[in-house]
Amino acid sequence: MYTSRALSTALRAGAPRAPIAVRVAATRSYAAPASPSSNTKPPVALFGIDGTYASALYTAAAKMNALDGTARSLDTLAGVFKKEKKLQSIISAPTLSASDKNQIVKELEKHIGQDKDGVVKNLLATLAQNNRLGVLEGVLEKFGVLMGAHRGEIELTVTSAAPLDSRTLSRLESAVSKSQYVGQGKKLKVVPKVNPDIRGGLVVEIGDRTIDLSVSAKMAKMNKLLKDTL
Template sequence: MNANKAAPQYTAAAKSSALDPTAKSIEALNAVFKKDAKLPLVLAAPSLTVDDKKQIVAELQKHAGQPNDVVKNFLATLAENNRLNALEGVCEKFAQLMSAHRGEVELVVTSAVPLEQKVLRQLEAAIGKSKYVEQGQKLKVVPKVNPEIRGGLVVEIGDRTIDLSVAAKMSRMNKLLQDTL
């Protein structure tokens, strides 16, 4: 799903001065996808009837809180065009557009085990003072857990990645050993 699918919704919200309410509704919809792993499968079902789609749209509108006309029209358009399965990707891309609009930079911190909030705040403060963050930008910390890195951290900010994981160090040592043999 590319950003072009979310751009019309963002533009419509901006033109109607409804960016913040639209963003809240879209965030609520995105939260529904995170809670219910089966929802994308239901939305992608080819056997959905017109009545099924209407019921799904009505239920999604309930979850969106007080959806404005932009969100209502968008959901109705997706249903009419058999594109409800694109909703999750559009919600994610819309969140990225809103993040850019707010001047936020995503700081993805991947660790082998969940990190404490104190550690995440320390990382945020340290990186916030670094050359990777321009003045006026805000960091949005996204913690992730991936046991495959075995330890250490992988920090991604913008298009840069700092890999301090044990798995990466092991890979480099293995390569060195193979090259010398």
């Protein structure tokens, strides 16, 4: 059995380097063999570095039949980012040494729960090895998008100036779930966000449609109207 360090050395020595999807999957080769899966292809196309890593992670987890467990581990990590506001700036620092990265990975591994197939551990190791720890938060978000599509979910993002109570969110969910924007057999996933800059009102996003009912948007329209009139 290969150790993670030996495998990483072998990956670095290889030329040319394999695509990211292959590298992430390859780091599982020293553990249990992948179980067959009917479809390991990501359900939607993602872009950017974080999207590429998220897609590679999805493929690796799907091959191990570990999508749900991986999603739970990443949800826990996402909670760490929300709690520790300085974490993103720390892992994005360009001056991090190899020792710093190893220590960061060890700390993050404490929050991934039951990662029995080692998929998330290998993601963290790969990001550290490729100087990409700074994209981790984006990878978590993009993987959530892939899992939502995998589960047939449609994401409803509700942004408000202050946190909304559960009753208001439930009413919004009920109203939107009956609309034309939620297809038959689809599940609605409500994602509340807070942005004081909108000053009041709501910004509702579902699919590729945005309904801006914020106070800031109304003020912008009013200012434009006054400017055009004067």
